Amino acid sequence: MLKLEDVEAGYGSAQVLFGVSFSVSPGACVSLMGRNGMGKTTTVRTIMGQIKPTGGTITRFGQAKNNMEPFELSRSGIGLVPEGRQIFTNLSVRENLGTFFRPARDGETIWTMDTVLDLFPRLRERLSHGGANLSGGEQQMLAIGRALMTNPRLLILDEATEGLAPIIREQIWDCLAMLKNAGQSILVIDKNINALAKLANHHCILEKGRVVWQGDSTELMANPDLKSRYLGV
Ligand SMILES: Nc1ncnc2c1ncn2[C@@H]1O[C@H](COP(=O)(O)OP(=O)(O)OP(=O)(O)O)[C@@H](O)[C@H]1O
Ligand SMILES: [Mg+2]
Numbered sequence: 001m002l003k004l005e006d007v008e009a010g011y012g013s014a015q016v017l018f019g020v021s022f023s024v025s026p027g028a029c030v031s032l033m034g035r036n037g038m039g040k041t042t043t044v045r046t047i048m049g050q051i052k053p054t055g056g057t058i059t060r061f062g063q064a065k066n067n068m069e070p071f072e073l074s075r076s077g078i079g080l081v082p083e084g085r086q087i088f089t090n091l092s093v094r095e096n097l098g099t100f101f102r103p104a105r106d107g108e109t110i111w112t113m114d115t116v117l118d119l120f121p122r123l124r125e126r127l128s129h130g131g132a133n134l135s136g137g138e139q140q141m142l143a144i145g146r147a148l149m150t151n152p153r154l155l156i157l158d159e160a161t162e163g164l165a166p167i168i169r170e171q172i173w174d175c176l177a178m179l180k181n182a183g184q185s186i187l188v189i190d191k192n193i194n195a196l197a198k199l200a201n202h203h204c205i206l207e208k209g210r211v212v213w214q215g216d217s218t219e220l221m222a223n224p225d226l227k228s229r230y231l232g233v
Contacts, residue, residue, distance in 0.1 A: 001026055001061065001154045001185045002047065008055030009046040016042045018209040019056065024154065029176075029186040031196040034206035035232050040189045041083050043206070044158050047187075048080055049073045061153065077105055079152025083159050085143040089132035093123050096131055096142055100149040109151055110182075116145040119175065137168035144175065155179065156187045161195075173199065193231060197221050205230045 003023040010016040016039045024030045032040050045051045047058060049070045057064050061076060074080070088096050097116060103109040117124040120141040126134060134142065140160060147155060157176070161169045173195050180186055180199060190196055196203065197217040205213040207230050220226065 001028075002187065003059040004043075004047070004056065005059075006056035007043075007046060007053050007058060009042060009051050009053045011042075011051070015054070016209050017046065017053075020206070020209065020211055021056075022204045022211055022214060024185055024187050026185055027183050028202065029180045029188060029200040031200040031203045032187065032189045032206060033191070033193065033196065033203060033231060035230070038206045039209040040206055041158055042209075044080070044083075044156060044187075044189065047073075047156065048078065074150060075102070077150075077153035079147035079150045079155045081140075081143045081147045081155070081157040081160050083162075085139045087131045087134075087139055087142050087146065090130065092128050092130055093134070093142055094127045096146055097123075097149050100146045102150045104151040105153075111148040111151050113149075116148055119148070119178075120145055137164050137171070140164060140168070140172060144172070148179075152184075154185045154187065156189075158189045159191070160188070161190055161192060169195075191231075193220070193227065 001024045005021050006019045008015065008017050008019060020043055032043065034040055042051065046053055049068045053066050058066055097113055122138055123141055123145060126138060131139065131142065144160065161172050176186065176188065176199055188196065188200060197220055202216060203214065203220050204211050205226065212230060213226060
């Protein structure tokens with residue numbers, strides 16, 4: 001699905017990523033963790049083509065091509081739930097979802113307006129509401145629903161549970177577990193280690209733009225030193 005090899009990137013002369021390598025295989029759920037400012041969102045922006053890598057290689061769906069534009073990437077099958085949700089606040093729920101619909105490029109089109117609204121019944125009740133009138137949890141559901149509407153081969157979530165009430169967080173984690181069990185490939189960024197350990201197969205820890213540790217959930221939970229050193233918990 002996705003492979004980063006020694007990826008370097010940054011903003012102008014400020015380099016942020018110094019050789020990031022990890023991969024997401026089909027059907028896998030991989031987490032990317034790390035404290036604030038370590039380069040998680042910058043990694044996502046580089047994967048999405050919003051920032052061009054200055055070194056290394058990104059392979060998406062078997063195609064090693066560094067200079068793809070964001071619209072080509074979303075068309076190729078990457079669905080992004082961006083940091084801070086970024087829904088269209090001046091459009092209704094229906095319009096937010098409808099704008100993003102794209103049939104699957106291969107196989108069955110799973111996600112339509114109807115199936116997304118079945119997944120988030122709360123949004124069905126809010127269909128004609130403007131994005132600005134939704135609660136934080138509803139906005140997050142809309143951001144996830146919008147990404148699913150593209151029928152992505154790979155779903156990327158950047159801090160999708162940030163700033164939500166515990167009960168809403170639980171719903172988001174349940175939703176992600178359901179998607180994973182249905183075979184969706186996922187790259188998930190979050191700060192909730194326990195939830196990530198339950199959900200993801202593989203974990204990567206970023207520290208100052210480098211992947212300093214990778215392993216499975218058992219290794220992650222067995223290593224309290226990792227948490228205090230790299231995750232600040
Ligand atoms: N648009 C930008 N222009 C310049 N520097 C930026 C920009 N966005 C982020 N940075 C810098 O890049 C570094 C990595 O930031 P990034 O947003 O990737 O971290 P993060 O791991 O996602 O953090 P957080 O957990 O707070 O979301 C930080 O030093 C940040 O100040
Ligand atoms: Mg971030």
